[in-house]
Amino acid sequence: MSSKPENQNKTDHIDHEALYEDADYWHVNTGEETIHAKRMPGRFRTLKWWSASIWLIFFLGPYLRWDGHQAILFDIANRKFHIFDITILPQDVWLLAVVMLFFAMLLGAVTSVAGRVFCGYFCFQTVWTDIFTLLEEKLEGSPAQRARLDKAPWNARKIRIKVIKHFLWILIGLLTGISFTLWFADAYQMWESYLTLTAPLVAWVTVATFTVFTYIFAGFMREQVCLWLCPYCRIQGVMYDCETILPTYDVKRGEPRGKLKKNTDPQGRELGDCIDCKLCVAVCPTGVDIRHGQQEGCITCGLCLDACDSIMDKIHRPRGLISYISLDEINGKPKLKLFQRPRVLGFLAILVVSVAGMLWGVTHLGSLELSVIHERQPLYVIQSDGSIQNKYELKVLNKTDKPMDVDLTVTGTPYTPTIHGATMPWKVAPGDVGAFTVFLRIPGSEFKQERTTVVFTVSDVEDENVKAVYESMFFGPGH
Amino acid sequence: MSDNKNANQTPDTGHSWDDGALRELLNEPPGWWKLGMWVSLAWVLVYFILYPSIPLATDFTKGVMGWTAIKEYKADLKEVEELRAPYEAKIKKMSASAILADSELSSYVEKSGKVLFGDRCAACHGSGGAGNPGFPVLADDDWLYGGDINTIEASITDGREGGMPAFGGSLSAQQLDDVTQFVIGLAQGTKHAAGAAVFEEQGCSGCHGEDAKGVTFMGSANLTDGIYRFTPGTAESVKYTIAHGVNDGSDPETRNAVMPSFADKLTETEIKKLAVYVYKLGGGQ
Missing domain, CATH: 1.10.760.10 (Cytochrome c-like domain)
Known part of the structure; x- marks a missing residue:
């Protein structure tokens, strides 16, 4: 470090060393080195297993049966989503938007409270990488052994271990791909078609894509996906504020760091509590040093907390040198309650709205839908008897699983239109759209306007309350 | 001084500014990127072999797969025609009035009739049979020769020619x-x-x-x-x-x-389709 010159001219004599001092510890791993993270037990490790097990639903869910069919089936080919008793047709696809809003807001709310909880505990990239590295550890041994094996010359043992590892990885990828496709067609039939090699091309392509990307992402790219491929990584970073609790190294307590000499009392030493054992770095799945503070590479998985706590226990110092704590807290500012934080409240408010929307949507799916298209070519026709005729195409959607007979009535106009060209009741097949052409006629002596509103109502013959309404227009020559 | 801003000790180009604080390093492109480039290049070669690609003076290389866009189009068309075949076979055997009575067939015919009408009839009668100055509206129930399905079919097949003498000479x-x-x-x-x-x-x-x-x-x-x-x-x-x-x-x-008569311009099936379509425009009797 050079000393600063007196009377410096700021533009001419910039102290470059000082300017770049910050960058001394910068180290961006762009994939040239493989992170071999150490595994150790602890509170957050256990928590991580519980949160990761949510993905069992992904693998097991398709086999769940309900009323003789697959409980959850996203039947794209027939354009129907079955979720237990509910059937969702494309007309109700707005619900999907509400569901997406819900998860987006949930991500926001959770992130602003406790950081990248999704990344650290739930994200498939994190979970699959965790499983892949677990297999790696079982087959190849500790991080040091793994690094040695990577450098070792190829021999029979290395080949055997590597072949088994990559085989298992690809197998997991394959299972991931197959499980994904099972949500979109009957699970058992899909398995049959896979085993007899008769599955449709789109299924093979999907499985292949998932297998390849699972293998590459969880096997090779790992933290690189989080560092530069994933948009959520950066999106979540901007959701933090000073009250967000994050895995944080207590600088005041830890520094100055220094090795603990043998047979010295850690209680009485002049250095800080950090003994620079680098275990927090060794366990980090993305290979960052949390002691440099919060950074883009940190997926807030809490594994460094486990590591540091274990060391603190050993040297008989209190736990929590690295802990989930907010910036305000560590700076001694008063801790705000959740309801005092506008950002959290905002997320929660939208969350509540989206939940309400989902509930309303699911309970108001209805069983009949109607849309009416008015013929524009010609807009109207004058008949021989002087009456004015308009043509309409009606599309009636029967959302129930039984055939339905429907009747049509036309109201909403001061005139008395008569319905022609239709023989009631119309039959509409279950889950299907029936298209019907009708003509409305109003006597020319009666109708002198350019247009009037007409309201079409279709109703179930058996139950008048099951109905759908559509407002359209009736046109005339206007003189 | 250890070069701690250049952890990998990458060689530089010799271009440096600000007393060496800014240097241009000779970093290799990442491996995955180079792999992507070579795979793309290999794919280009494979593509050139498989598909028509290189323009020659008067011709082009055909590719070993023999693929052409027109072949693909014809294959697709064949697929559609196979779907239509059962309907078309039925229509061929049935009379226009029988087609009209069959709700499934008549709605099929209405759709293909619409295309025919657009090609053959709409120029004079307007799309949707809305009529044009000098050409009758087909969507109303006022028919010169009758609006039943058989008459409509006959009008299309044989054509019609109106006739009325000029009275300008004989009347004051x-x-x-x-x-x-x-x-x-x-x-x-x-x-x-x-x-x-x-x-x-x-x-x-x-x-x-x-x-x-x-x-x-x-x-x-x-x-x-x-x-x-x-x-x-x-x-x-x-x-x-x-x-x-x-x-x-x-x-x-x-x-x-x-x-005009359409007997030699359209097939019988096409005329039947048009008759049903016109009938259903709103004025059929």
């Missing part, structure tokens, strides 16, 4: 005005005695009928409704028709009213 100006007022009055419900007399003595009812409602056998117009074969339905236009007639060879200014 006064008589012409009178009969015009009489005809206009028929639709509006007013009476014109002098015009009625002219109508009677000129034998107009011989074609248009005693009640002036037209005779479909001859294709003569119904004069009592507000729908006019030659639009607009003004006194001036009616007078012109009476004076110059329709398709009267002796009057160079006569009205033209010819519907």
Whole structure:
């Protein structure tokens, strides 16, 4: 470090060393080195297993049966989503938007409270990488052994271990791909078609894509996906504020760091509590040093907390040198309650709205839908008897699983239109759209306007309350 | 000083600024990127072998797969035609009125009829049969020759040619005005005695009928409704028709009213489809 010159001219004599001092510890791993993270037990490790097990639903869910069919089936080919008793047709696809809003807001709310909880505990990239590295550890041994094996010359043992590892990885990828496709067609039939090699091309392509990307992402790219491929990584970073609790190294307590000499009392030493054992770095799945503070590479998985706590226990110092704590807290500012934080409240408010929307949507799916298209070519026709005729195409959607007979009535106009060209009741097949052409006629002596509103109502013959309404227009020559 | 801003000790180009604080390092592109480039290059070669690709002076390389866009189009077309085949086979055997009675077939025919109508008929009759000046509306229930399905089919097959003699030479100006007022009055419900007399003595009812409602056998117009074969339905236009007639060879200014025969332009199946489509436009009887 050079000393600063007196009377410096700021533009001419910039102290470059000082300017770049910050960058001394910068180290961006762009994939040239493989992170071999150490595994150790602890509170957050256990928590991580519980949160990761949510993905069992992904693998097991398709086999769940309900009323003789697959409980959850996203039947794209027939354009129907079955979720237990509910059937969702494309007309109700707005619900999907509400569901997406819900998860987006949930991500926001959770992130602003406790950081990248999704990344650290739930994200498939994190979970699959965790499983892949677990297999790696079982087959190849500790991080040091793994690094040695990577450098070792190829021999029979290395080949055997590597072949088994990559085989298992690809197998997991394959299972991931197959499980994904099972949500979109009957699970058992899909398995049959896979085993007899008769599955449709789109299924093979999907499985292949998932297998390849699972293998590459969880096997090779790992933290690189989080560092530069994933948009959520950066999106979540901007959701933090000073009250967000994050895995944080207590600088005041830890520094100055220094090795603990043998047979010295850690209680009485002049250095800080950090003994620079680098275990927090060794366990980090993305290979960052949390002691440099919060950074883009940190997926807030809490594994460094486990590591540091274990060391603190050993040297008989209190736990929590690295802990989930907010910036305000560590700076001694008063801790705000959740309801005092506008950002959290905002997320929660939208969350509540989206939940309400989902509930309303699911309970108001209805069983009949109607849309009416008015013929524009010609807009109207004058008949021989002087009456004015308009043509309409009606599309009636029967959302129930039984055939339905429907009747049509036309109201909403001061005139008395008569319905022609239709023989009631119309039959509409279950889950299907029936298209019907009708003509409305109003006597020319009666109708002198350019247009009037007409309201079409279709109703179930058996139950008048099951109905759908559509407002359209009736046109005339206007003189 | 250890070079701690260049952890990998990458060589530089020798370009440096600010006393070496800014340097241009010779970093290799990442491995995955180079792999992607080589794979792309290999794919280009494979593509060139498989597909038509390299332009030659008068020709191009065909590729070993023999793929062409037109072949793909024809294969797709074949697929569609296979889907249509069962319907088409039925339509071929059935009469137009039988097709109309079958709800599934008639809605199939309505769709393919719409395309045919757009190609063959809409130029004169307007899309949706909305009509054009000088060409009849097909969506209303006023028919010159009849609006039942068989008649519509016959009109398309054989065509129609209207006929009305020009009265401009045989009537005085006064008589012409009178009969015009009489005809206009028929639709509006007013009476014109002098015009009625002219109508009677000129034998107009011989074609248009005693009640002036037209005779479909001859294709003569119904004069009592507000729908006019030659639009607009003004006194001036009616007078012109009476004076110059329709398709009267002796009057160079006569009205033209010819519907061509489509017997040799369309197949029987196509004519059946069009008949059903026209019938369902709104005026079929």
